[in-house]
Amino acid sequence: MSGVLNKLKSSLSKTRANIFGKISRLVLNRKIDDQLLEEFEETLIKADVGVKATMRLIETVKVKAKEQNLIRAEDIIPILKDEIISLLSIENRNVPQDIKETPEVWLIIGVNGAGKTTTIGKLSVIMSSQGKKVIIAACDTFRAAAVDQIVIWAERSKVDIVKSQEGSDPAAVAFDAATAAKARQADLLLVDTAGRLHTKTNLMEELKKIKRAINKALPDATVYSKLVIDGSTGQNAVSQVKQFGEAVGCDGIIITKLDGTAKGGVVIAIAAELQVPIEYIGIGEGIEDLQPFDAREFTEALFS
Numbered sequence: 001m002s003g004v005l006n007k008l009k010s011s012l013s014k015t016r017a018n019i020f021g022k023i024s025r026l027v028l029n030r031k032i033d034d035q036l037l038e039e040f041e042e043t044l045i046k047a048d049v050g051v052k053a054t055m056r057l058i059e060t061v062k063v064k065a066k067e068q069n070l071i072r073a074e075d076i077i078p079i080l081k082d083e084i085i086s087l088l089s090i091e092n093r094n095v096p097q098d099i100k101e102t103p104e105v106w107l108i109i110g111v112n113g114a115g116k117t118t119t120i121g122k123l124s125v126i127m128s129s130q131g132k133k134v135i136i137a138a139c140d141t142f143r144a145a146a147v148d149q150i151v152i153w154a155e156r157s158k159v160d161i162v163k164s165q166e167g168s169d170p171a172a173v174a175f176d177a178a179t180a181a182k183a184r185q186a187d188l189l190l191v192d193t194a195g196r197l198h199t200k201t202n203l204m205e206e207l208k209k210i211k212r213a214i215n216k217a218l219p220d221a222t223v224y225s226k227l228v229i230d231g232s233t234g235q236n237a238v239s240q241v242k243q244f245g246e247a248v249g250c251d252g253i254i255i256t257k258l259d260g261t262a263k264g265g266v267v268i269a270i271a272a273e274l275q276v277p278i279e280y281i282g283i284g285e286g287i288e289d290l291q292p293f294d295a296r297e298f299t300e301a302l303f304s
């Protein structure tokens with residue numbers, strides 16, 4: 001097994017124990033019957049898989065077990081695995097343009113402490129290693145020391161940064177950064193924003209203003225909003241996606257801190273509820289600990 005897969009497997013160990021570990025014990029020496037399916041449902045719900053995904057998984061198991069005349073409860077595991085892969089395989093519609101005259105912009109948004117700034121540091125490394133010229137916009141001018149934090153990440157990943165003082169207007173910083181990205185012919189502008197509660201209207205308005213400022217400086221650029229979600233958030237993640245999505249759109253999701261949590265089932269819940277592609281997952285605090293999300297690899301890591 002490759003190092004990357006091994007790392008993923010070890011990072012997901014708590015979630016694996018919570019989903020696969022419990023299901024493996026549940027099916028041991030049992031028959032497929034209503035009682036088993038009920039316990040199966042309860043296990044999935046408790047593992048943060050969410051109601052919608054759980055219902056779909058149970059239904060598929062029922063139908064396939066009948067079709068294939070299955071009796072042994074253990075035989076539901078491969079069915080479950082295939083259905084999770086299919087649930088997680090959401091087509092990514094953000095097809096990047098091949099020839100770019102303007103930089104692509106990723107507005108990195110999310111609630112406080114979700115992992116936005118760290119993710120930008122990690123993304124800068126990945127994108128630079130692909131030969132892309134990256135610029136960071138330090139638009140968290142709200143939290144004390146936020147600018148210092150993103151400056152450190154920019155130094156570590158050796159990319160340019162556009163910043164201003166604490167307390168300045170984040171939309172003005174975004175405008176300057178977008179202008180600089182165009183002038184310096186950057187391929188990708190990563191915009192760090194302050195953490196905000198998705199329920200606070202004025203803060204969501206500020207995000208819209210940042211997006212407008214970018215569009216003004218770069219009228220032809222594609223601005224993608226990428227929502228960062230803490231993997232231990234549980235079912236609140238779903239309303240975060242909905243509300244950030246209403247404000248500035250949500251083109252992709254990055255789920256962080258999957259290394260520390262048993263609640264990683266939320267990845268499945270989000271995919272089933274929202275149909276927004278999960279693009280990256282964070283599995284540690286280090287600069288290398290961000291992986292492109294792969295439905296099959298993720299499911300393999302959950303089940304083995």
Ligand SMILES: Nc1nc2c(ncn2[C@@H]2O[C@H](COP(=O)(O)OP(=O)(O)OP(=O)(O)O)[C@@H](O)[C@H]2O)c(=O)[nH]1
Pocket residue numbers: 110111112113114115116117118119140143146193194195196256257258259260281282283284285289
């Ligand atoms: N274990 C682990 N920790 C992470 C991961 N991503 C971020 N963190 C940690 O989470 C904490 C918060 O990360 P930040 O990147 O500052 O989060 P933020 O969303 O920018 O926070 P605000 O700007 O305050 O809203 C830091 O201690 C990070 O090291 C991850 O994938 N795994």
Ligand SMILES: [Mg+2]
Pocket residue numbers: 116117118140146192193194195
């Ligand atoms: Mg931050």
